[in-house]
Structure formats: C-alpha cells, structure tokens
Amino acid sequence: NAGVMQNPRHLVRRRGQEARLRCSPMKGHSHVYWYRQLPEEGLKFMVYLQKENIIDESGMPKERFSAEFPKEGPSILRIQQVVRGDSAAYFCASSILGQGDYGYTFGSGTRLTVV
Amino acid sequence: KNEVEQSPQNLTAQEGEFITINCSYSVGISALHWLQQHPGGGIVSLFMLSSGKKKHGRLIATINIQEKHSSLHITASHPRDSAVYICAADDGAGSYQLTFGKGTKLSVIP
Numbered sequence: 323n324a325g326v327m328q329n330p331r332h333l334v335r336r337r338g339q340e341a342r343l344r345c346s347p348m349k350g351h352s353h354v355y356w357y358r359q360l361p362e363e364g365l366k367f368m369v370y371l372q373k374e375n376i377i378d379e380s381g382m383p384k385e386r387f388s389a390e391f392p393k394e395g396p397s398i399l400r401i402q403q404v405v406r407g408d409s410a411a412y413f414c415a416s417s418i419l420g421q422g423d424y425g426y427t428f429g430s431g432t433r434l435t436v437v
Numbered sequence: 438k439n440e441v442e443q444s445p446q447n448l449t450a451q452e453g454e455f456i457t458i459n460c461s462y463s464v465g466i467s468a469l470h471w472l473q474q475h476p477g478g479g480i481v482s483l484f485m486l487s488s489g490k491k492k493h494g495r496l497i498a499t500i501n502i503q504e505k506h507s508s509l510h511i512t513a514s515h516p517r518d519s520a521v522y523i524c525a526a527d528d529g530a531g532s533y534q535l536t537f538g539k540g541t542k543l544s545v546i547p
C-alpha cells in the first residue's frame with residue numbers, strides 16, 4: 323500500500339525556470355487535489371482533478387500555473403517562469419470518491435524553493 | 438466561504454498531560470477533518486467526522502454541529518505527539534475545497 327506518492331520531495335529552481343511536481347494517487351483513487359502551503363500560512367486549495375478532467379481550478383493562480391491528470395501516469399502540477407513567491411510546500415491528496423466522502427489521503431509534499 | 442479558526446496557535450505541554458485543541462467554523466459543513474503534520478514532513482489524516490465522537494488510540498475527536506465546534510484531545514501526551522495539528526472543514530454540497538485552519542503547533546516536553 324504505497325499511499326500517495328509525490329516527487330520530488332525537494333525542488334530548487336532559479337527564477338524564470340519551470341517546475342513540475344508529480345503526484346501518484348493511492349491505488350484505487352481517481353480523484354486528486356492539490357494544495358499549497360506558503361511559509362507561516364495555512365494550506366490553501368488549488369485544484370481538483372479526475373482522470374483527464376479538471377473539475378475545480380478556482381484556487382489556481384490565473385497565470386503560470388496549470389495542472390493535469392492524464393489517463394495514464396501521475397497528476398502533474400506545472401509552474402512556468404517561477405518567481406520567489408512560488409516558494410512553498412505543495413501537497414497532493416487523493417480520494418476514492420469526489421468531495422472526499424471517504425476521507426482524503428495526503429502525500430508527503432514537494433518543497434519548492436525558488437532562488 | 439467558511440472561516441476556520443483554531444486555538445491555541447501554540448501549545449507546550451509536559452509529557453503525560455491531557456491536551457485539547459479547538460476548532461470552530463462559520464458555515465455548516467458535511468465533515469470536519471483533523472490532520473497531523475510533522476516538521477518537514479507530510480500530512481497524515483487523523484479523523485474525518487460529521488457528528489459525535491471518534492477515538493483512535495490516545496486521540497479523541499469530537500464535534501458539535503449546532504455550535505460549529507470540534508475538539509481534538511490527546512490523552513497521556515508523549516514527545517512523539519509533537520507536531521502541527523490542523524483542522525479542515527469540508528463544505529460538501531458540491532464544493533470540492535477543504536478550508537483549513539492555520540494549525541496548532543504542539544510541543545510535548547519530556
């Protein structure tokens with residue numbers, strides 16, 4: 323039972339580069355959620371995806387951020403042209419059903435540092 | 438939009454003490470989650486509850502729907518319980534967003 327796998331655990335990018343964060347949901351889970359935790363702040367919802375569909379992206383910044391959950395492979399959170407303010411911990415969670423009816427399983431997070 | 442408040446922000450306890458962390462929310466919810474986050478570590482889901490009380494080992498979570506309030510209790514606290522405890526409100530009703538409290542940082546001293 324591998325749980326939710328996120329990689330990399332730590333990612334360092336220079337300003338202007340692209341960051342790709344991966345999330346493999348728990349086996350049997352087809353719903354994926356991304357959250358961001360800025361330093362000294364609480365977690366904030368970013369986006370909710372099912373296989374090949376974005377269900378709710380109301381928490382995503384309008385520019386530079388995108389997410390996908392293809393039919394095969396992990397969910398990807400992509401940040402283009404990173405800036406210092408993107409430095410944060412990004413967590414992924416998965417659930418069996420939408421709205422976490424049976425609870426959420428969280429990953430260990432990816433800590434992004436922009437230098 | 439739900440507002441989730443936790444208290445206290447920081448809590449230091451002696452090993453063995455009984456600990457209570459409080460969470461209140463402003464809008465009716467379908468479920469309330471308690472999460473644990475160790476420094477530099479991932480997030481572990483402790484409880485999901487929509488009514489009453491749940492117990493797992495030394496951890497107990499209660500919720501009062503009418504008062505929009507939940508508590509997390511730790512009995513016989515231990516230094517390994519030191520972590521940030523986060524409550525999160527699940528609004529349900531078509532919303533896919535958890536609204537998180539800012540967390541309570543617990544330090545248990547031997």
